[in-house]
Amino acid sequence: xxxxxxxxxxxxxxxxxxxxxxxxxxxxxxxxxxxxxxxxxxxxxxxxxxxxxxxxxxxxxxxxxxxxxxxxxxxxxxxxxxxxxxxxxxxxxxxxxxxxxxxxxxxxxxxxxxxxxxxxxxxxxxxxxxxxxxxxxxxxxxxxxxxxxxxxxxxxxxxxxxxxxxxxxxxxxxxxxxxxxxxxxxxxxxxxxxxxxxxxxxxxxxxxx
Amino acid sequence: xxxxxxxxxxxxxxxxxxxxxxxxxxxxxxxxxxxxxxxxxxxxxxxxxxxxxxxxxxxxxxxxxxxxxxxxxxxxxxxxxxxxxxxxxxxxxxxxxxxxxxxxxxxxxxxxxxxxxxxxxxxxxxxxxxxxxxxxxxxxxxxxxxxxxxxxxxxxxxxxxxxxxxxxxxxxxxxxxxxxxxxxxxxxxxxxxxxxxxxxxxxxxxxxxxxxxxxxxxxxxxxxxxxxxxxxxxxxxxxxxxxxxxxxxxxxxxxxxxxxxxxxxxxxxxxxxxxxxxxxxxxxxxxxxxxxxxxxxxxxxxxxxxxxxxxxxxxxxxxxxxxxxxxxxxxxxxxxxxxxxxxxxxxxxxxxxxxxxxxxxxxxxxxxxxxxxxxxxxxxxxxxxxxxxxxxxxxxxxxxxxxxxxxxxxxxxxxxxxxxxxxxxxxxxxxxxxxxxxxxxxxxxxxxxxxxxxxxxxxxxxxxxxxxxxxxxxxxxxxxxxxxxxxxxxxxxxxxxxxxxxxxxxxxxxxxxxxxxxxxxxxxxxxxxxxxxxxxxxxxxxxxxxxxxxxxxxxxxxxxx
Numbered sequence: 001x002x003x004x005x006x007x008x009x010x011x012x013x014x015x016x017x018x019x020x021x022x023x024x025x026x027x028x029x030x031x032x033x034x035x036x037x038x039x040x041x042x043x044x045x046x047x048x049x050x051x052x053x054x055x056x057x058x059x060x061x062x063x064x065x066x067x068x069x070x071x072x073x074x075x076x077x078x079x080x081x082x083x084x085x086x087x088x089x090x091x092x093x094x095x096x097x098x099x100x101x102x103x104x105x106x107x108x109x110x111x112x113x114x115x116x117x118x119x120x121x122x123x124x125x126x127x128x129x130x131x132x133x134x135x136x137x138x139x140x141x142x143x144x145x146x147x148x149x150x151x152x153x154x155x156x157x158x159x160x161x162x163x164x165x166x167x168x169x170x171x172x173x174x175x176x177x178x179x180x181x182x183x184x185x186x187x188x189x190x191x192x193x194x195x196x197x198x199x200x201x202x203x204x205x206x207x208x209x
Numbered sequence: 210x211x212x213x214x215x216x217x218x219x220x221x222x223x224x225x226x227x228x229x230x231x232x233x234x235x236x237x238x239x240x241x242x243x244x245x246x247x248x249x250x251x252x253x254x255x256x257x258x259x260x261x262x263x264x265x266x267x268x269x270x271x272x273x274x275x276x277x278x279x280x281x282x283x284x285x286x287x288x289x290x291x292x293x294x295x296x297x298x299x300x301x302x303x304x305x306x307x308x309x310x311x312x313x314x315x316x317x318x319x320x321x322x323x324x325x326x327x328x329x330x331x332x333x334x335x336x337x338x339x340x341x342x343x344x345x346x347x348x349x350x351x352x353x354x355x356x357x358x359x360x361x362x363x364x365x366x367x368x369x370x371x372x373x374x375x376x377x378x379x380x381x382x383x384x385x386x387x388x389x390x391x392x393x394x395x396x397x398x399x400x401x402x403x404x405x406x407x408x409x410x411x412x413x414x415x416x417x418x419x420x421x422x423x424x425x426x427x428x429x430x431x432x433x434x435x436x437x438x439x440x441x442x443x444x445x446x447x448x449x450x451x452x453x454x455x456x457x458x459x460x461x462x463x464x465x466x467x468x469x470x471x472x473x474x475x476x477x478x479x480x481x482x483x484x485x486x487x488x489x490x491x492x493x494x495x496x497x498x499x500x501x502x503x504x505x506x507x508x509x510x511x512x513x514x515x516x517x518x519x520x521x522x523x524x525x526x527x528x529x530x531x532x533x534x535x536x537x538x539x540x541x542x543x544x545x546x547x548x549x550x551x552x553x554x555x556x557x558x559x560x561x562x563x564x565x566x567x568x569x570x571x572x573x574x575x576x577x578x579x580x581x582x583x584x585x586x587x588x589x590x591x592x593x594x595x596x597x598x599x600x601x602x603x604x605x606x607x608x609x610x611x612x613x614x615x616x617x618x619x620x621x622x623x624x625x626x627x628x629x630x631x632x633x634x635x636x637x638x639x640x641x642x643x644x645x646x647x648x649x650x651x652x653x654x655x656x657x658x659x660x661x662x663x664x665x666x667x668x669x670x671x672x673x674x675x676x677x678x679x680x681x682x683x684x685x686x687x688x689x690x691x692x693x694x695x696x697x698x699x700x701x702x703x704x705x706x707x708x709x710x711x712x713x714x715x716x717x718x719x720x721x722x723x724x725x726x727x728x729x730x731x732x733x734x735x736x737x738x739x740x741x742x743x744x745x746x747x748x749x750x751x752x753x754x755x756x757x758x759x760x761x762x763x764x765x766x767x768x769x770x
Contacts, residue, residue, distance in 0.1 A: 001335070006387025006394070023655040024682075024689020031593065063683060084689065088597025088679040115594045169396065170338060189634035190642075190652040196633060197301070200640030201455050203736030207298045208350050 002170040003178075009034040011178075012047055014185035016080070020056030025080045032083065032111030037171035039140045041107065044173035048180035049148075050079065050105040067092070070099035076149070077103045083112030086155065090116040093124070097156035103128070106150045110135060110142070113155055125158030139164035215485040217548050219477040223614075226473070228708040232719025233521070233560040236764060237568035238575065239476060239582055240729030243761060245411045246749060248402060250760030252278050256752035260321075261423065265431040266290050270325060271423070273416040274315055275752070277402050282341070282409070283312040284416035285324050288424055296347050298381040298453035300638040305331070305345035307378060307420070311413040313339050313392060331382075332636060335390040341409040343391055344383040346417060349374050349451065356425050360440060361433025371447050372510040375732055375744035378421045379451025383410045398586070406468065406585055407728060418450045418746050442754070447766075449747030452730065455740050456639040459710075459720040460630065463656050466697055466704030468587035472727045473703035475585050476568075479578035483570050484548035486577075493573040494541045500572045501536070503765035504565070505529050507731060507748075515735040517716065521561050528562025575761075592697045595689065597679025599696070601669055604678050607695045608666045611705050615659030616666060618709065627713035630656040641717060641739055655690055657711040665691045731764065 013030035017023060029047060036043030055062045055078045063081035064071035067089060071082055082100055086109065092098055093116060103109065106128045117124045118137030126133040128150035131143040141161040173181075190196065198204060224230070236243075255276045263269030268290050274283040287308045295304045310328045312320065320339065327334030328343065336343055352374040356366045385407070387393040397403045403412070422445050430437045462469045489497075508529065513519060535553065543549060547570045554563045571578050609616065618625050629644040631652040642649040655661065665688040672681055682689055698704055709715060717739040725733070730743035748763045750756070 002337070002390070004338070004387030004390055004393045007390070022686040022689055024691075024693060025686050027593075027690060027693070059686070063686075067680065067683070081683070081686065084595070084686070085597070085679060085683055088595050088682060089677075091598050118591065119594065169393065186634065188632065188652060189637065190631045190640075190649050192633055192635040193647070196640055196642055196647060196649070197635065200631075200633065200642050201638055201739060202299045203740040205736055207347060207453070208293050208296050 002172055005034045005037060005169065005171060008037050008044060008171045008173070011181050011185055012044065014188050015047065015051060015181040016184070018184035018187035019051040019054075021059075021080055025084060028084050028112070029080050029108070032108050035111040035114060036107065037173075038168055039142075039165050040168045041140075041142065041165075042171075042173060042177065043108070043111075044171065044181055045177040046105050046107045048177035050108065051184055052180060053104060055104070064100075069097075070101050072101035075102075077101065079103060079105050079108035079112075083109045087112045087115035087119075090119045093120065093155065093157065097154045100153040100155075101151065103150045103153045105148070106153050107142075107146060109153065109155075110140065114138075114140070116155075123158050123160045125156055127154045127156075128152070134158050134161045136160060141165070215481045216545070217481050217484040219474070219481045222611075222702045222705075223707050225477060226703060226705060226707040228706060228710075228715070228719040230560050230564065231706065231723035232716065233564045234723050234726035235565045235568045236726055236729040236731060237476060237479075238571050238761070239479060239578065239585070240727055241405065241407045241411050242415075242729035242746060242749070243764065244405055244582055245408055245415065246755065246760045246763070249275070249277070250755050250757045252402070254278075254752075254755075256419075258419075258423070259315075261427075263288050263424065263427055267424065267428050267431075270321065271420055272316065272321070273419055275412060275416060280313075280400065280402070281315050282412055283315055284413055284420065285310050285312050285316055285321060285328065286417070286420045287325065287329050289329065291347070293350070296350070298347060298379070298455075300332075300382065300455065300457070301636050302381065303333070305381065306348045307417075307424075308345045309343070309413060309417055309420075310336055310340045310391075311342040311344075311409055311416075313341050313396075332389060337390055338392045338396065340391045341397065341403075342383055342385045342413045343389055344380050344410075344413055344417070346378040346380045346421070346450070347453075348378050349376060353377050353425065356440070357429045357432060360426065360429035360438045361436075363433065363436045363438045365438060365441050365444055368444055368447065371444060373512055374451075375447070375510070375747050376449045376451035377425055378417070379453045379742060380414060380417065381453045382457075383413060383452075385410050398588075404586060405582055406472070411728065414450050414452075414745055415749070418448070418749075419751055421450065422448060422751070442751075445751070446749070446754075447747055449744040449749070452725070452743050452745055453736075453740070454721050454725065454743065456630075456641055456717055456721075458724045459717045460639055460654065460656055462720055462724055463658065463706070463710065465587065466694060467589055467592055467701045469724075470701030470704035471585050471587060474701075475581045477703065479571050479574075479581055480551070480567050482577050483574050484545070484551055486547060486574075487544055489541055489546045489573075494546070496573040497541075497570065498536060500762070500765055501532065501569055502768050503762075504569060505533075506766045506768055507764070511732045511734075513734040515737070517718070517738070518733065518735050521559070524559035525561040525565070528558040528565070531557055532562065532566065572762075589700065592700065593693065595678075595682070595693050596696055597677055597682065599678050600674060601672050601676050601678055601681060602674035604692060604695060605666060605669055605674070607698065608662050611695065611698050611707075612659050612662035612666075614707055615663045615709070618659070618663065620660050620663055624713040625709060626657075626660060626711050628711045628715060629653040630711070644711075657709070658691070658694055658705055659709055660711060661688075661691045662695070664688070729764065
């Protein structure tokens, strides 16, 4: 089924929050998922796989210990920590590449690299275990064999994307990934009670007037 | 936004963005319905009704097409026979008197068939990238019966009853921007005719009004046969479209701080420009006086049974008297007459009266303020990205600037955090609950920016002022959404409500009214502290009547001597 990018963003935001991330990270994960879908990459599948790892249960182990190179955590690095940090700290790229170790779902980083590219008005290259992605924030080229997890990621200034992926206005998520996101999203919905149905919204008056 | 050379600056956000004032806003010449009718008249849009296939029970479908200079848009309407026990304006309703989609272009029979299988289901159906909005409406049961019965008996409906209710049907949701599979906003954001906020939705409601007029005539004829009267166009004009709005609009204005800022800031800039005029011509002052008289007539039709609005209407009526008295003198003949008038109102009138006056002074000055409407959309996607290099001292300063009021509150006191916003699993209806009485805190939505800013300020204690905020956010991602909002606020000074949105006494209708006033709504009628009915397009010319002359001031009824 085809979904609007707004639906992708809304579902990804709720799912990320439902998986235990902060609201701010959920907003960013949602924009990143949408951006990937607009590039024709199934961002919903990438996000669904990430959320199932449960990294949000001990976030301190999955974020960079410090901002200096290389970025690494006690455990695998979560792109919803490393990605936002990269777009927060675009100035670092002016001094040289940013290096990261043991990154899961590095595809999600690309949207944050896109933020950085737009701010710096430069194309940026992401090298993940030898596979390349290049973006200027709008256009993206991506290796067919870009890794699912990467031991070593480097983000640096690059040349403009060579050709680019077609922009998409709709997303066609894999059904199982979409179901996973909706299962996580459901965790943000309060169970219905008679009291909340009566008092939580509306007027409690008849609409047959 | 270009700032004109103004002597009087825009009003302080700390004054404007209080909930009680936002809950007292009135439509003005910048509002979205008036933008649409003016554009359609100026550009000479034409309208057609290619399909009206509705049976004697009122079941069937119809298509109304608006033809603009470059593109056409069609309302596809489905009429249903709804049992009274199913009639509910809530999100949790599952059936309606009528359902609609706004189609991008002119639908073919396959489109109609697809829509007929989905639009009547609303949230449980799917629409496509060819649709720009999805909506539904319920009848005002009493007025509907009155109009059908009178016309069927060969008589005209009683105008007083129409003034009191204002509409035959009220929409209970108008979904746009990609909801339930519809086209994303981006599809139309660059089209001149719908680039301003909510223009597709306003067009959908405008065409819905025509459909409802045609449907009531059709039902009257089905009942009355040959003796049926044709609804007098002068009476039909006072049939608007109602809207019944719940809590969803409150999260919207908190979740779109840049967009909301743009609406408020444009109105504030318009007010500042008019206040900065050194003198007013005779034509301008008489225009203003005339609009004020017409506005008084409209307000005389405004009814509400809710105690909050009853009190406010009492104040507003006293305000109208005070304004009338004030205008009988020569107050508009001095220098800076509009600034004098606004300054006078600040101590002489209630907030209802102050905001009415602030809207009305814009009316004679289309040339000065109408261009500002181009600044009302949100095209600043870059505002989302956090500047992590910003030193912590700057972030703290921004918190003190925008949320100083929140730093003074004791957020552990029950009355200051008594409520929590959440989404129910029942059709994802947005709700507001009692934090200490219901099991909802774990599901709380981030809709208390003041509380969150105060928490961020506390967490920043002990951090070095010169450290970049990125260092803090790396350790404290729970404050990312707050820092993002604060930084957005640099370009959006009117983006934040300067009040507690989770207090024991918060009235969400204040937030609903603020948004609805920019649509151009009138006759706000709260049904509870979290639910409001309004009227749209009452007085507006129908498509076959629309001219440049009547496209703008229709919201103010003509006063007959």
